[in-house]
Amino acid sequence: MNLVWFRNDLRVHAHRPLQQALCADGPVSAVYFLCEKQWESHQVAPLRRWYVLHSLLELGEQLAALGVPLDVVDAATFEAVPSLLTRQVRDKEVRQIFCSREYPLNERRRDEAVASAMAELGVTISGVDDGVLVPPRALRTGKGTPYTVFGAYKRRWDAWLDTHFEAPALVDVEGVSHPTDFPGRAAVERALGRLQVSPSLTEQWRPGEQSAREQLDRFVSHQLARYQKQRDFPALSATSGLSAALSAGTLSVASCYQAAREAMADAGAREGAACWIGELAWRDFYRQIIAQFPRLSYGGAFRRETEWLQWRDDDDLFDAWCEGRTGYPLVDAAMRQLVATGWMHNRLRMVTAMFLSKHLWLDWRRGEAFFMTHLIDGDIAANNGGWQWSASSGTDAVPYFRVFNPIRQSQRFDPQGEFIARWVPELKHLDNKTIHEPWKQPLLAGEYPAPIVPHQGVREAVTEAFKNAKKMY
Ligand code: FAD
Numbered sequence: 001m002n003l004v005w006f007r008n009d010l011r012v013h014a015h016r017p018l019q020q021a022l023c024a025d026g027p028v029s030a031v032y033f034l035c036e037k038q039w040e041s042h043q044v045a046p047l048r049r050w051y052v053l054h055s056l057l058e059l060g061e062q063l064a065a066l067g068v069p070l071d072v073v074d075a076a077t078f079e080a081v082p083s084l085l086t087r088q089v090r091d092k093e094v095r096q097i098f099c100s101r102e103y104p105l106n107e108r109r110r111d112e113a114v115a116s117a118m119a120e121l122g123v124t125i126s127g128v129d130d131g132v133l134v135p136p137r138a139l140r141t142g143k144g145t146p147y148t149v150f151g152a153y154k155r156r157w158d159a160w161l162d163t164h165f166e167a168p169a170l171v172d173v174e175g176v177s178h179p180t181d182f183p184g185r186a187a188v189e190r191a192l193g194r195l196q197v198s199p200s201l202t203e204q205w206r207p208g209e210q211s212a213r214e215q216l217d218r219f220v221s222h223q224l225a226r227y228q229k230q231r232d233f234p235a236l237s238a239t240s241g242l243s244a245a246l247s248a249g250t251l252s253v254a255s256c257y258q259a260a261r262e263a264m265a266d267a268g269a270r271e272g273a274a275c276w277i278g279e280l281a282w283r284d285f286y287r288q289i290i291a292q293f294p295r296l297s298y299g300g301a302f303r304r305e306t307e308w309l310q311w312r313d314d315d316d317l318f319d320a321w322c323e324g325r326t327g328y329p330l331v332d333a334a335m336r337q338l339v340a341t342g343w344m345h346n347r348l349r350m351v352t353a354m355f356l357s358k359h360l361w362l363d364w365r366r367g368e369a370f371f372m373t374h375l376i377d378g379d380i381a382a383n384n385g386g387w388q389w390s391a392s393s394g395t396d397a398v399p400y401f402r403v404f405n406p407i408r409q410s411q412r413f414d415p416q417g418e419f420i421a422r423w424v425p426e427l428k429h430l431d432n433k434t435i436h437e438p439w440k441q442p443l444l445a446g447e448y449p450a451p452i453v454p455h456q457g458v459r460e461a462v463t464e465a466f467k468n469a470k471k472m473y
Contacts, residue, residue: 072184
């Protein structure tokens with residue numbers, strides 16, 4: 001028996017481990033370990049769990065149509081996985097396991113424990129780097145070290161893909177003569193029964209591979225050409241909205257890359273497609289960073305000197321940020337979008353993260369955790385990478401003097417104040433100048449807060465604090 005072990009790769013198409021298993025001798029079955037306590041400790045948002053569980057329901061049916069039964073095993077934590085997998089292997093007489101590699105520390109520890117358990121049983125594990133376009137250790141600098149600057153990484157990344165990229169394979173469900181059943185369905189339904197998540201959140205999302213593939217098609221046909229020009233404006237739906245699908249693996253990053261490369265044949269879409277491919281490169285970049293700097297998986301700063309920064313400890317400021325009550329309209333609109341939808345636009349993730357870590361001078365780890373507990377696309381590599389970049393403790397080539405002015409960002413990227421008006425309705429009567437700085441307009445008392453901290457002086461204070469941290473290091 002060949003066993004496919006599904007993790008964050010909940011699809012049948014463009015799935016190399018499944019493809020390999022289907023091509024190997026003998027029957028194929030599949031397993032997914034449900035680790036709800038692990039989700040708890042990794043602060044996985046209820047909305048994301050819902051997305052994963054519903055995607056599993058679709059995956060189980062798709063696999064059944066392919067003649068592959070999917071078992072869903074309650075494991076609670078990663079520690080339980082080696083012994084539960086051993087049981088599966090014995091019961092099903094498994095000779096070979098196929099899976100996609102994962103890079104955060106706890107996932108790697110799980111996989112190492114599994115590898116030694118399987119070695120004792122004489123079972124082979126074939127792991128492939130299917131969750132990235134370029135394997136994390138494929139690109140090294142001239143000194144043999146990992147790339148830590150995106151620009152240089154991206155040049156090598158493009159060149160590597162020019163020679164190595166292979167179009168991913170779609171599975172032919174039609175050709176299967178022996179469909180089977182989906183034994184894991186009941187376990188997924190029980191987990192859904194235990195989950196508490198507001199319908200107002202879930203009704204905005206469509207889980208599963210089918211809808212992810214349709215969304216990719218729609219994005220490539222209708223929006224990709226304008227992506228570069230429009231992607232920074234949160235009032236427009238100009239980005240793909242595929243991050244949930246990419247992080248749960250209901251869509252393969254190789255399918256995205258292939259679609260964008262094909263779109264480049266059309267001169268009108270070339271710029272947009274190239275720009276979007278750049279975002280897929282950021283995704284790979286942070287995955288190779290988390291793979292090669294394990295301390296990031298347990299709260300460590302990428303730039304070690306920043307461990308000396310003395311963050312402010314102020315719950316009132318933190319609560320105001322979480323609840324969208326900072327008095328800075330764009331920051332507040334973004335935070336309200338996150339809580340109400342489980343997603344936030346990329347520009348606003350940078351604006352809000354920088355505001356928390358530079359203006360409020362609160363530890364970026366608090367913001368990182370808050371994002372994880374709300375994001376449908378919560379992904380440790382991208383989230384940690386984005387947070388550390390914004391807090392200047394990360395891989396940014398420009399050091400700590402990068403401080404976004406939240407008013408300027410608002411005027412530039414939401415010039416008509418449309419996005420603000422959508423999420424901060426108490427400001428919607430203001431004109432497109434005042435809406436960015438409502439304190440210039442006498443508001444009704446209590447209608448909207450005054451800025452909780454001034455913008456003036458932030459850059460100087462941040463520069464000073466980083467200089468001192470460097471001296472301490
Ligand atoms: P598009 O613009 O359509 O981009 C396509 C895909 O590329 C995305 O779906 C995503 O998979 C990838 N991508 C885009 N930008 C980045 C980036 N900067 N870093 C890594 N991958 C990227 N992305 C997550 O998937 N999960 C997270 O938990 C996450 N947390 C973030 C936290 C902060 C503070 C910041 C600044 C960024 C974070 N990002 C995260 C990256 C980015 O904001 C989202 O991927 C993007 O907003 C998702 O929207 P989209 O699918 O429409 O993106």
